[in-house]
Amino acid sequence: MESSMYSFSVPVFVKTLGNLSAILAKGAAYAEQKKFDPEVLLAMRLAPDMFPLLRQVRIACDFAKGAAARLAGEEPPQWEDSETTIADLQARIARTIEFIEGFDPARFDGAEARTVTLTIRGEQVEYAGLPYLAHVVLPNFFFHAATAYDILRHAGVELGKRDFIGKV
Amino acid sequence: MESSMYSFSVPVFVKTLGNLSAILAKGAAYAEQKKFDPEVLLAMRLAPDMFPLLRQVRIACDFAKGAAARLAGEEPPQWEDSETTIADLQARIARTIEFIEGFDPARFDGAEARTVTLTIRGEQVEYAGLPYLAHVVLPNFFFHAATAYDILRHAGVELGKRDFIGKV
Numbered sequence: 001m002e003s004s005m006y007s008f009s010v011p012v013f014v015k016t017l018g019n020l021s022a023i024l025a026k027g028a029a030y031a032e033q034k035k036f037d038p039e040v041l042l043a044m045r046l047a048p049d050m051f052p053l054l055r056q057v058r059i060a061c062d063f064a065k066g067a068a069a070r071l072a073g074e075e076p077p078q079w080e081d082s083e084t085t086i087a088d089l090q091a092r093i094a095r096t097i098e099f100i101e102g103f104d105p106a107r108f109d110g111a112e113a114r115t116v117t118l119t120i121r122g123e124q125v126e127y128a129g130l131p132y133l134a135h136v137v138l139p140n141f142f143f144h145a146a147t148a149y150d151i152l153r154h155a156g157v158e159l160g161k162r163d164f165i166g167k168v
Numbered sequence: 169m170e171s172s173m174y175s176f177s178v179p180v181f182v183k184t185l186g187n188l189s190a191i192l193a194k195g196a197a198y199a200e201q202k203k204f205d206p207e208v209l210l211a212m213r214l215a216p217d218m219f220p221l222l223r224q225v226r227i228a229c230d231f232a233k234g235a236a237a238r239l240a241g242e243e244p245p246q247w248e249d250s251e252t253t254i255a256d257l258q259a260r261i262a263r264t265i266e267f268i269e270g271f272d273p274a275r276f277d278g279a280e281a282r283t284v285t286l287t288i289r290g291e292q293v294e295y296a297g298l299p300y301l302a303h304v305v306l307p308n309f310f311f312h313a314a315t316a317y318d319i320l321r322h323a324g325v326e327l328g329k330r331d332f333i334g335k336v
Contacts, residue, residue: 047322147318
């Protein structure tokens with residue numbers, strides 16, 4: 001049976017990232033319908049000192065990429081941050097899904113006790129795999145994914161919570 | 169060792185709900201400083217057809233209460249929805265935390281395969297415990313918690329992501 005460290009990471013990210021890609025497509029369709037540049041949406045934010053939609057999506061992707069790699073026992077790859085369009089952002093989501101689905105679930109066996117080292121504001125912080133996933137990754141991943149939804153919803157895109165949760 | 173079904177539910181909810189209570193306190197302090205009625209915040213929303221802050225917090229509480237009870241093998245209690253102030257909402261959070269912390273972690277052993285029956289729009293839906301927690305509860309819980317944060321942030325309350333994530 002696959003380990004819970006796998007069950008509570010990769011399939012959870014894959015599902016929500018896929019939903020996020022569909023949500024972005026609805027944003028693009030809304031822009032087309034209202035005849036405004038869809039990139040306007042990517043620059044929208046809920047407060048002047050919050051990240052705009054583009055960064056919210058990218059950070060959600062990066063939490064998924066980072067967690068899958070670290071829990072499997074390797075350093076996550078660095079990817080260039082060069083997205084400027086909704087299509088670019090969807091490509092990043094697709095690349096993230098492909099990357100995290102590439103890990104054999106067996107590599108997550110024992111990951112609850114594996115030491116994960118992060119550099120946060122220049123300082124090295126160590127976590128065991130379990131609290132890293134439960135208390136760092138999941139809250140952060142969903143924070144950025146839900147905020148991306150909230151920005152589009154606030155911008156007028158017709159979305160419902162079902163778009164965020166998907167079919168379960 | 170406590171089961172992962174416990175590790176990825178009760179302690180995760182307790183942490184985020186505690187952070188949400190502190191976030192609401194910052195909302196109340198902001199209202200006092202700006203001299204407006206703090207209940208105004210509870211009625212704020214990001215879109216006219218989204219739930220206001222009050223419901224976002226209550227629903228986050230109810231996902232935590234429902235999940236803890238069902239995964240432990242019992243029906244969650246129904247509580248009256250009568251909150252009208254930030255203090256009321258914080259009392260609901262405190263009551264939720266007390267309720268879910270009341271379950272012996274051993275009751276979650278085997279919960280990944282336990283059948284959970286929900287009534288969604290009048291229809292009975294069955295899940296095994298694991299997909300229920302990973303794909304129904306966690307995304308919904310964090311969706312409502314993050315949206316509560318986003319509403320307050322959008323309202324001008326001085327918050328940072330650290331308020332949402334807490335100390336890990």
